[in-house]
Amino acid sequence: MPKKLSILVIGASRGIGLELARQSLADGHRVIATVRHDAARETLQALGAEVLTLDVANPASISGLAWQLDGEKLDQAWYVAGVIRRPDALTPPTQQDFDAVMHTNVLGAMQALPQVAPLVADAGGVFAFLSSSMSQIASVPGSDAWLYRTSKAALNMAVAAAQHSYPGATLVTIDPGWVQTDMGGGSAPLTVQDSVRGLRSTVAGVTDADKGRLLHHDGRRAAHW
Numbered sequence: 001m002p003k004k005l006s007i008l009v010i011g012a013s014r015g016i017g018l019e020l021a022r023q024s025l026a027d028g029h030r031v032i033a034t035v036r037h038d039a040a041r042e043t044l045q046a047l048g049a050e051v052l053t054l055d056v057a058n059p060a061s062i063s064g065l066a067w068q069l070d071g072e073k074l075d076q077a078w079y080v081a082g083v084i085r086r087p088d089a090l091t092p093p094t095q096q097d098f099d100a101v102m103h104t105n106v107l108g109a110m111q112a113l114p115q116v117a118p119l120v121a122d123a124g125g126v127f128a129f130l131s132s133s134m135s136q137i138a139s140v141p142g143s144d145a146w147l148y149r150t151s152k153a154a155l156n157m158a159v160a161a162a163q164h165s166y167p168g169a170t171l172v173t174i175d176p177g178w179v180q181t182d183m184g185g186g187s188a189p190l191t192v193q194d195s196v197r198g199l200r201s202t203v204a205g206v207t208d209a210d211k212g213r214l215l216h217h218d219g220r221r222a223a224h225w
């Protein structure tokens, strides 16, 4: 019988995070899911998740995460929370957009990491951070979503650097592909179900050679990022 895993999903109210929680619960695993709003709390509780309230862009909220997870050992943790802004490099980012994107996609991840990685290391588990192919400096086709690209490139570095401080855990960034969610939109080629099946299978198959790297949902390893 497959082992029942303890899985944390940070940012599970909708999209990829909700589907990660749904598929993990359907496979019999224990899921601790974080949300910002009560409506999402009810949806996740109905699916069987344990639900925590967390706003990753609010330092007062995220600084209490370790306390909320006291005593846990996590086989998997997923940092999924993210926001995007679309303007290209012809437009300077506003302070408000810069703060929203960088606080959610980078600062929140860097504040969650030292609180969660020790719990992942205790289980010899994997901490995966949702990044994007748009983070890859070696292949940049345009400057659309300039700020978002920058935030995900920073996230890749934060995770690759942090890997050295948590040798007992495997830290990776992972690109879900272009996915039909509120962020990805209806023209995206991948359903959220297919993307998440790929994300879960890729994370289930990580090895020590993947530590600190950017992976893709279909199992490809990024050669450069």
Ligand SMILES: NC(=O)c1ccc[n+]([C@@H]2O[C@H](COP(=O)([O-])OP(=O)(O)OC[C@H]3O[C@@H](n4cnc5c(N)ncnc54)[C@H](OP(=O)(O)O)[C@@H]3O)[C@@H](O)[C@H]2O)c1
Residues within 6 Å of the ligand: 010, 011, 012, 013, 014, 015, 016, 017, 035, 036, 037, 054, 055, 056, 057, 058, 079, 080, 081, 082, 083, 104, 130, 131, 132, 133, 175, 176, 177, 178, 179, 180, 181, 182, 183, 184, 185, 188
């Ligand atoms: N969809 C794609 O094509 C695609 C491609 C590459 C990478 N990604 C990445 O994959 C991740 C998930 O994307 P998605 O497509 O599922 O996006 P989505 O449908 O827009 O969902 C975003 C999720 O992030 C949560 N979130 C945003 N700000 C938060 C905050 N301050 N605190 C806590 N949670 C917060 C949202 O919660 P609320 O409901 O409370 O707002 C929601 O659960 C993101 O990191 C994204 O950058 C997506």
